[in-house]
Amino acid sequence: MLGTALLFWGGMTGNALAGLVLAMIVEAAHWTRLRWDFDDAACIRAWHLCVVAMALATAFIWIEGNPYLTVPRLLGWLPALLLPLQFVQAFGLRNAIAARTFAFFTKQQRARNQRHGLVPTAAYFNFGHVYLVTVMVAATPLGARPESWLFLPGLVVLTIWELLGAARCRPAQVVPLLLVAGGIGLLGQVALAKAYNWLNFGSLRDYEEALNPSHYRTAIGHLGEIKQSPGILWRLRPDAHSPAPTHLRSVGYNRYRGGLWSNVTPPESRADDSDFKALVPLLASDATPFHPLRGEAGPEANRPGLRRFTLRGAAAANAPLPVPGDAASLRGFKVDAFERNSLGTLRVFPKEAVIAGEVAWHDPASAETPPWLELDLDVPANDQAALRQVLTELRLAQQPSLAAKLEVLRRFFQGFQYTRYNTIKPPPIGTFNRPGAISLFLTKSRRGHCEYFATAACLLLREAGIPSRYAIGYAVSEHDAKRDEWVVRGLHGHAWSRVWDEGAGTWLDFDPTPPDWLASETSHGMSLQWLLDGVQRLREDFALWRSHSYHRLILSTVMLGIGIAGLAWLARRLWRSKRSLAPAGTRRTAATAGGGGRTPLHQLEKPASRHLPPRPPGQPFGQWLAGLEAHLSEKAALDEAIRLHQQLRFDPAPPPPPASARLAVLTKQLAAALKTRRIDSI
Numbered sequence: 001m002l003g004t005a006l007l008f009w010g011g012m013t014g015n016a017l018a019g020l021v022l023a024m025i026v027e028a029a030h031w032t033r034l035r036w037d038f039d040d041a042a043c044i045r046a047w048h049l050c051v052v053a054m055a056l057a058t059a060f061i062w063i064e065g066n067p068y069l070t071v072p073r074l075l076g077w078l079p080a081l082l083l084p085l086q087f088v089q090a091f092g093l094r095n096a097i098a099a100r101t102f103a104f105f106t107k108q109q110r111a112r113n114q115r116h117g118l119v120p121t122a123a124y125f126n127f128g129h130v131y132l133v134t135v136m137v138a139a140t141p142l143g144a145r146p147e148s149w150l151f152l153p154g155l156v157v158l159t160i161w162e163l164l165g166a167a168r169c170r171p172a173q174v175v176p177l178l179l180v181a182g183g184i185g186l187l188g189q190v191a192l193a194k195a196y197n198w199l200n201f202g203s204l205r206d207y208e209e210a211l212n213p214s215h216y217r218t219a220i221g222h223l224g225e226i227k228q229s230p231g232i233l234w235r236l237r238p239d240a241h242s243p244a245p246t247h248l249r250s251v252g253y254n255r256y257r258g259g260l261w262s263n264v265t266p267p268e269s270r271a272d273d274s275d276f277k278a279l280v281p282l283l284a285s286d287a288t289p290f291h292p293l294r295g296e297a298g299p300e301a302n303r304p305g306l307r308r309f310t311l312r313g314a315a316a317a318n319a320p321l322p323v324p325g326d327a328a329s330l331r332g333f334k335v336d337a338f339e340r341n342s343l344g345t346l347r348v349f350p351k352e353a354v355i356a357g358e359v360a361w362h363d364p365a366s367a368e369t370p371p372w373l374e375l376d377l378d379v380p381a382n383d384q385a386a387l388r389q390v391l392t393e394l395r396l397a398q399q400p401s402l403a404a405k406l407e408v409l410r411r412f413f414q415g416f417q418y419t420r421y422n423t424i425k426p427p428p429i430g431t432f433n434r435p436g437a438i439s440l441f442l443t444k445s446r447r448g449h450c451e452y453f454a455t456a457a458c459l460l461l462r463e464a465g466i467p468s469r470y471a472i473g474y475a476v477s478e479h480d481a482k483r484d485e486w487v488v489r490g491l492h493g494h495a496w497s498r499v500w501d502e503g504a505g506t507w508l509d510f511d512p513t514p515p516d517w518l519a520s521e522t523s524h525g526m527s528l529q530w531l532l533d534g535v536q537r538l539r540e541d542f543a544l545w546r547s548h549s550y551h552r553l554i555l556s557t558v559m560l561g562i563g564i565a566g567l568a569w570l571a572r573r574l575w576r577s578k579r580s581l582a583p584a585g586t587r588r589t590a591a592t593a594g595g596g597g598r599t600p601l602h603q604l605e606k607p608a609s610r611h612l613p614p615r616p617p618g619q620p621f622g623q624w625l626a627g628l629e630a631h632l633s634e635k636a637a638l639d640e641a642i643r644l645h646q647q648l649r650f651d652p653a654p655p656p657p658p659a660s661a662r663l664a665v666l667t668k669q670l671a672a673a674l675k676t677r678r679i680d681s682i
Contacts, residue, residue, distance in 0.1 A: 001161050002086075002128060003027040005135040006079060008154045012139040013076050019188055022079060027088040034578050036391045038092035043101040046084040063539050063546075067533045079135045086131045096124035124617055132162060165325075201642060202570060213251050213320065213345045216472065218260040218495075219422055219439035226420045226449055229490030230529050232536050234313035236323060236486040242307035245361060247509050248322035249473040251432040252343035252368070254453060261470045264340050266372055276339040276347060280291035290331035290360075291338050293323075293346070293367040301329040311355040312540065313488075320474045321348040322363040322458045322488070325368075325509050326499060333357030334547060343469060344368040344507075345611055355542040366506040368498070376500065379462050386439035387463040396464050402501055405464070406510055407456060412575040417447040418517040424448065450513045456494040460475075467500040469507070477518050487533075492518075600664040601625070601645040607674045622646055632673055633661065641666040 002021035010019015030562045036042075057077055074081075089097055100123075136158055137575050223567045238244045253261035255630055265275050281289040284302050292301035304330055315321065321338075323330075323346055330338065339347040343368050348355070369379075379387060391397070394412055399405040424445050426436045435443075435655060454470055461468040475494040478487045497512040545551050604625065611631045615624045622642040629635050642665040 001134070001158070002132055004161075005132055005139075005158050005297045007136050008158065009079055009139040012154070018080060020084060025083065026086060026090060035091055036574060036577055038088045038094070040098050040101065042092075043088055043097050045084070047101050049084045050082050051220050053084075054078075057081060063543055075140075078138045079131070082131060082134060085127055088362050089127045092652065095126060096126075097127045099123045100126060121647055124405055129162075129490040132158070144663050167229075196260050213341060215260060215262045216251065216253055218261060218455070219449070220451055220455060221424060222259070223425065226422070228493050232313075232487055232489055233474070234309055234311060234488040235537075236309050236488065237484065238309040238486075239307070242309060244479075245324040245471060245477050246476055247324065247471075247494070247511065248476060248488065249325050249344065249471045249498075249509075250320040250322045251345045251472055252341060252498060253470045254372070255378060256459065256470065257380060261455075263341065263343055263345075264375055266375070275341040277341070279338040281341060284331070288331065290329045293327055293340060293344075294363075294365060297328070297365075299321045301363070302331065306356055306360040308360050310356060311359050312544070313348045314353055314540065315348050317349050317353050317393060318347060321346045323359055325471070325507060326363050326366065327359055327361040328363035328365075328367075329360045331358045331360070340367060342369045352543065352547045354540045354547070356544055362505060364504070367505050370467075370505070371500045373467065374466035376461045376469060377465065379459050380436060380438075382434060383439045383459060384463065385434045386443050386458055387436060390442050390460060390463055392434050396460075402466065402503070405461075405466070406499065409460065409510075409512055411514045413453055413457070414514055415446070416453070416514065418449065418453075419447050422448065424452075424486055438548055450495045450517060453513040454497050455512060461497065461499060461510075468510075469498040471496055471509070475511075475518065514565075514658070519552070534558045580623050599645045599668045600646045600660065601641055604667050604674075606668055607671050611674065626675070628670075632670065634670065637666050641670060 003026055006019045006023040006026060007016075008019075009308075010016045010022075013019075031502050038046075054074065058070060058074055061073045061077075085097065085101075089095065136155055139154070158516065234248070236244055251263075253263050255262045255264045262291060262493055263275070277295065279291040279293065281291050282293075282299065282302075283507070284290050284299070290302045292298070294301065310332075311321075313325075317400060328348075333348070334351040335355065336351060337348040338349075341347075390412075393407050396405050396408055399408055425439050438452070438456050442456055458470050460469040472493070472495045474488045474492045476486050476488060478489065479485075480487055494511075494513070496509060498507045499510045500506075502506050546555055600620070605621070608625060609630055612624065612627050615621070622645055625642060626638070628638055644659050644666070648659060648663065
């Protein structure tokens with residue numbers, strides 16, 4: 001059963017080879033007579049080895065990937081990390097492990113008992129059951145096949161197998177209930193997956209891999225406080241002669257309805273069903289590849305006159321990469337591919353968990369498509385009245401240029417208050433043509449967070465006949481003078497507008513939020529943030545150092561050498577202390593002396609446990625089995641079986657050949673009698 005469970009774990013987590021190897025190691029105990037006399041001290045050492053392995057695995061997983069996924073990934077590798085304990089039990093002379101194995105102060109407690117003359121008492125349990133549960137939990141949908149329909153059926157089969165083999169249950173009742181529960185769970189798994197796909201909107205309050213390029217559910221019209229993480233997401237280091245960009249855009253949208261921004265592309269503008277197109281790399285003059293962001297761009301996307309900065313941070317697969325709106329090209333990133341959609345959203349498929357590369361920007365030509373007037377001038381009907389009222393008060397139409405109009409809007413929003421706590425209530429359900437949250441923001445509340453400011457600016461510009469789009473990303477405002485780099489945190493998550501400049505034929509960033517919003521956000525940092533920042537920098541820098549092929553070879557060679565040396569030392573010690581169990585019916589050897597061998601009567605242990613209390617530690621098996629006299633009429637057969645069992649195990653003289661065969665016959669006879677008695681009692 002453990003071997004099957006390990007194969008199931010390997011299939012669910014995408015570690016088929018590891019599951020096969022672990023299954024062969026665990027099941028090898030049934031194929032070989034090799035055993036070791038593992039005592040309590042050996043169990044404690046095995047547990048310490050498991051703890052060290054878990055600590056090293058935690059550090060390795062944390063360095064390699066997203067720190068928030070460390071616990072799920074560690075959970076997925078627990079079957080391999082706890083293998084030493086299962087090995088000690090499977091190949092030991094005892095079928096149990098002392099509970100005090102897991103006590104941290106076991107040695108101190110044992111020494112204290114010896115000083116005071118106390119008799120040590122220990123409770124033993126079968127670790128195989130714990131290991132089976134661990135394997136099934138580790139096979140949960142956290143690995144390579146998170147939505148596989150095979151998980152719940154496999155879990156039900158393993159649970160039924162375990163209950164039928166180890167518990168006192170009625171199969172006719174337990175099996176149907178488990179099948180019904182598994183069916184309900186499978187339907188729930190499918191329903192939750194469908195609901196997640198339907199409700200999976202991005203959030204400015206989460207990491208950027210949660211952003212959905214198709215739609216984004218803002219907090220507009222929802223009460224409550226917006227909370228953002230103070231952790232570092234990205235680090236920028238501009239060239240010596242280049243300033244840092246003020247905004248890094250992650251995703252852009254062009255249609256607004258009821259707090260939801262969407263990316264809508266006219267069907268005639270799509271070549272296929274996907275709006276994302278892969279960027280084709282080109283070779284620079286020094287023969288290094290770079291990715292131009294504009295599809296028609298050539299070597300000029302990497303020309304010397306462009307501003308440049310290096311970008312470093314953790315990136316998830318299929319996640320947006322934050323770059324300036326006027327970025328021209330990318331170079332030096334270790335990725336499988338870059339993809340860009342019509343609104344300029346850049347999607348990355350990294351080779352490593354942490355990436356770094358160079359971004360060339362300040363390009364007068366835009367990578368975004370020109371405006372689609374039916375979309376980039378679209379305004380919700382319930383907000384039009386308030387928008388026209390504000391435009392009339394501002395006399396925006398009388399302004400001579402786009403720059404003048406944007407300056408009027410900027411001054412207008414200076415009279416508003418920035419707050420992270422939303423107080424504008426959504427309109428009642430079932431009401432139509434009621435003023436929306438943006439109308440209330442412009443005419444009554446005049447307070448909100450950046451999503452309100454950016455959305456209101458977009459709609460005002462559209463109502464004035466100026467195409468605009470909605471952008472979310474990060475504001476670059478924190479400079480670390482000691483390291484000469486700019487730091488982008490979750491607190492710097494921001495929203496602003498993209499405005500079409502008809503004269504220049506390009507899109508411009510327009511940030512209407514009052515500039516004091518940054519002071520409000522950065523005042524909520526943690527007192528120990530400097531320590532967390534240092535640990536994160538160390539982790540990311542080490543991950544980048546390790547990603548180099550030469551450094552990876554060195555590190556892999558060192559780790560492989562340490563692993564081989566440790567396994568060789570452990571194998572040598574195990575080989576020198578090995579024992580061999582003699583087959584039943586043959587002369588007992590020194591390897592099975594002292595109660596280490598088994599006889600056919602041991603097969604009666606499981607049926608007897610249904611009629612007898614648990615066997616106390618230290619009680620001989622024959623003495624415990626003698627308690628069946630009150631439950632059997634075949635007392636003479638039981639006495640003879642116990643006598644033959646004792647003779648086969650402890651008599652130094654060779655037993656007569658028929659003894660083992662006779663004991664096997666008596667064991668079957670007693671097992672049948674116990675089964676009949678159980679059926680009668682039911």
